[in-house]
Amino acid sequence: MYSPPPSDDDAKRMPAAFAHAANALGAAVHGPQVWGWHGRTLSRRADHPEHGACWLRLLSMPEQKAGGKLWEGTERAHAAFPAVRKPALHALHDHTDDGYAYRAELTAYVDEPVLSRDPVLRHELDLTDAWFTTIRKTLSTIATVLTDRTAVRQEWISRAVPEYTGQPAPHIQHWECAHGDFHAANLTHGATLLDWEGWGLAPRGYDMAMFYAYAQLAPGTATRIHHEWVSPLTSTAGRAALLVVCAELLQSASRGDHPDLTPKLRALVEGCAAPAAGSGRVRS
Known part of the structure; x- marks a missing residue:
């Protein structure tokens, strides 16, 4: 489920757009690439001169479909849930290129392991x-x-x-x-x-x-x-x-x-x- 996009063109396009967004936001990325569901998003750790350790996530859609619920979710959650434990949103960057729209979200890096790398839990947890x-x-x-x-x-x-x-x-x-x-x-x-x-x-x-x-x-x-x-x-x-x-x-x-x-x-x-x-x- 969490894998690069099936298209070779998309697998090349997304990292190039990610590099563009990182440069625009002044973020130095490092560490492995982390793909989202069927390659729709791409994320990596990043360091920022003002915000320190960050997480940079890039969402991509065809240009004519940009906007809407998924596009605005992180931005609107930042305002709607100030008291909930979630990564702080530092900056956004939008750009379009060759028929695709991109939204980059720079958030605080959460130095806590996730319960599972996959939505389907395949190992037991000892939750307190x-x-x-x-x-x-x-x-x-x-x-x-x-x-x-x-x-x-x-x-x-x-x-x-x-x-x-x-x-x-x-x-x-x-x-x-x-x-x-x-x-x-x-x-x-x-x-x-x-x-x-x-x-x-x-x-x-x-x-x-x-x-x-x-x-x-x-x-x-x-x-x-x-x-x-x-x-x-x-x-x-x-x-x-x-x-x-x-x-x-x-x-x-x-x-x-x-x-x-x-x-x-x-x-x-x-x-x-x-x-x-x-x-x-x-x-x-």
Whole structure:
């Protein structure tokens, strides 16, 4: 999932654009290249004369598609969540070249290891009570933010849940602000939350459901997550959120991602969908 783009042209284009952005921001980059999902982003460590140790991330889109939720996510999160543990945003740089638009984000370097290099958790974690306490506070803070951004739409839920899970789509009555990409590769052992490009409104419990679903290949950790969030995950709203997350991850699996997770997702679907069967509506 985290790999260079499939096109050789893109694999050459992105580093060249990254070097341009680093120069424009006055950042000296070093260390290995870190590719995002299917090569859509490229990141490296950097040093800056004013900000010190930094992380430079480059997002690329065709020029005519630039802007919108993913493009503005980090910038808007900087203003929306001042009290949440996340990398500080120092600077942005936008440029276009040969039909592509680029946004470079210079953020503070977080010197904390992530829980996993991949969203799918394949090893057990020994997470402390203090870690869960901090994360619960983070999710509570996020949920109170009012926003016009959307992480998941009812229209997508109505179409994708039956298509990818075979279950009736829940009609979501309670929406809350969510990080939107809440998994082990975006969480550190210091309880810092990374990668804010996709945040917005989602079904209540969406972030917790995503963390739980992605952890199914580490059953001990999955059990701990479920124990810590048993009430929100087993409520009617929580089961609906988990069904939505399973549809999202099964859609991704249909494109070749995480095939080893698919049987576990199917098992979750059977467990979380039954209470909502019948009318297809959920109530919190």
